[in-house]
Amino acid sequence: MSDVGAIGASRATRQRNELAAMRALHRFRRLSRAELARFLGLNRSSSGHIVAGLTQEGLVREVGALAQARGLHAHAGRPGILIELVPEAAVFLGVEIGVEHITTVEIDLASRIVSANAVPFAGASTDVGAAVAQAVGRAFESLSPERLERCEGIGVAAPAQMDRHGRVRVAPLLGWENVQLADLVRAALPVPLPVLVENDANAFAIGASYGRSEPHSGVALFLVMESGVGGGIIVDGSLFRGAHGLAGEIGHLRVQGGDAPERSLEEVLGLECILTDYRSTAPAGEPTFAAFLADVRDRVPGAVAIAERWARALAFGLIQACRMIDADRIVLGGSVAALYPLMAARVLHYIQAMQEASFPLPAIETNDDETIGPAFGAACMLHQRYLSNEESPRLAEPPPLQEPAPPA
């Protein structure tokens, strides 16, 4: 049953407040008990109790006797003892099953990357079972027994349409269809663990928006532009999946061609289209994307024309998207995103030309943190779930062992 908003026994209240405290510590890295109390709206003594409990569970600790903000805006008063999450207290795994690679990431309780890894993988020619086995195997390969014991879940990202129950409707790039992916993953685990699966673009969006100290309150659209174009929408810090997990799939928008028949935006914005066009322009040898970028930078007319077309299509897509979801922040990722800085002015020009002035313009950035990707996002999903109230693995723990009451 979904959350109906009721609070149960005292212990449930404490559980909830402990998780709220941990979320606050995750967000702000370090807080004194008093700051925590203020942020949570609780009494200082309650905050102290909660920290004591979490400390005993090994989930938080006092950071070396460091004290409060000195220097600028120095306070009078006794400095607080800063508390932080114990990073080693938990492990979350993320895997991306891509078309060409399997990428694995391990993050800790502070949602920081402990290790990351990528290996080549023949996605299109591997059947689901083998792919999952290989991916899960990779994820657990380098996990020491102690960390395995601390593992709180694994997330799997793949270029697939999946519903909220972990069933894959169809994954054209991998040749999957109608697969209970979550169950397959569960079956492949060395130990029972919480499992989440998610579309790769959605996972990317989560990863790219997770853990900022001030979660963007608004609507952010994350695009991943490679051969295909995927997208994910983050609303007030959490993923908007849509009814079937397809929200934000901007790549399938119909693009208006004054000349050609309808095409999907993906066919215009994607790497393949760019390289095909580039090949016909520059017959010399190898039409790599890097060479194309260089040509655009050097203002080679043919390349510039292609880039111009790209910019116009991107502008059109972003406008259509913003009409619907009213995003105020757009983040471009994937290798093709490198083209954006060269064409930013043109894209903005087209955007302004195509819409009335009263419509608020979103901020457009490129994602330059290369460590962030679907695998990281998949791990973050587990991290987020672990720190959330609903269906938290911790809530599913057996009731805390109590010493048998001494006979009175």
Added chain:
Amino acid sequence: MSDVGAIGASRATRQRNELAAMRALHRFRRLSRAELARFLGLNRSSSGHIVAGLTQEGLVREVGALAQARGLHAHAGRPGILIELVPEAAVFLGVEIGVEHITTVEIDLASRIVSANAVPFAGASTDVGAAVAQAVGRAFESLSPERLERCEGIGVAAPAQMDRHGRVRVAPLLGWENVQLADLVRAALPVPLPVLVENDANAFAIGASYGRSEPHSGVALFLVMESGVGGGIIVDGSLFRGAHGLAGEIGHLRVQGGDAPERSLEEVLGLECILTDYRSTAPAGEPTFAAFLADVRDRVPGAVAIAERWARALAFGLIQACRMIDADRIVLGGSVAALYPLMAARVLHYIQAMQEASFPLPAIETNDDETIGPAFGAACMLHQRYLSNEESPRLAEPPPLQEPAPPA
């Protein structure tokens, strides 16, 4: 500060659980204490305490000694005493400031319409202050003193872009610009009350989706097609506003014209476009929409051609929208929606023709409940807020009066 997930003192817990109980009673109309306990995940005795408290506050009552489901699936066991909300316990007002009318609605604690009213109004030629004064005046006009005392808020809907602080950026149809609408409304109130303002399409969407016993879990897109075309998105039962309250504004999508220059979908789908085209086709006298509908029904070629163009544009718009927000339910409202039943097959045909088979199709309905409109939705917004935990007016009440503790 937004909700950080922490729970305060015992009294806050009770408050929260009381509200959860009221939400459950709103959703299911009548529940026994035991059913309520099961639904909330609380103990039966706790449920009893909560019901006792709410009864004393006059918010719920036992419905005449009616008992449990007899007849089909009859139970053994003592029948429960059904509890229901006391409808008269609260009043919520909703007003729509339209271009041609001011509509007012009064609903009760069960979110049922107590009274509704509409008067002609010259929206475009009235300044904001006068419009607000007139609208608020209308809303309170027929409210008896007792019900005024029970009034828990007023919602105002208008065809305007507004942010989440109640500021209107621009409202072309009313000639407003940069107005602090919420403040104006507050100033016009006879007594201080919670105020919410919302875009009319968004308010319509809330009204059309509110109070169903099983809130649609998924994404629903509500369209209002009149002279203009507005839209609102409901996700799992609550409004998705977007970053600036513009989400779902499908009317401003760019439509691909094989022939004409770019147009907004509104210009193609709206009443005006239809009537203009119709006028040029049927030169005889008065080109009303009703006449147009009749002609379409009679298969008059000129009218059918217009309707066909309309169906194609609608299909295009819906597909673009569903690409972005992945809706699984679409509800068409406004007077133009009457055209849909005649063209449903064509619209579906175009939709299927325009997208690949793997994309799940949304269900499309027309809204035929004429009582539902932006004014009702605006009132529902207040109702929803009243029963929600965040910023509930009830939480802002002064602490319950306690008899001074008898000196021990």
Added chain:
DNA sequence: CATTTATGTTGCTTTATGCAACAAATATAT
């Protein structure tokens, strides 16, 4: 050095939920 200010801790109080037991009211079986 005294003062001010803020932190962390410690008993004690308040209060909401859980539990167990019981009476009440109905369906079902004998």
Added chain:
DNA sequence: ATATATTTGTTGCATAAAGCAACATAAATG
């Protein structure tokens, strides 16, 4: 009709979490 089973509503009592107030502590400030 009677007995049994089942479910409901109520009532004390136990548990436990948060609030409150007071106090010792530790720094900044004058």
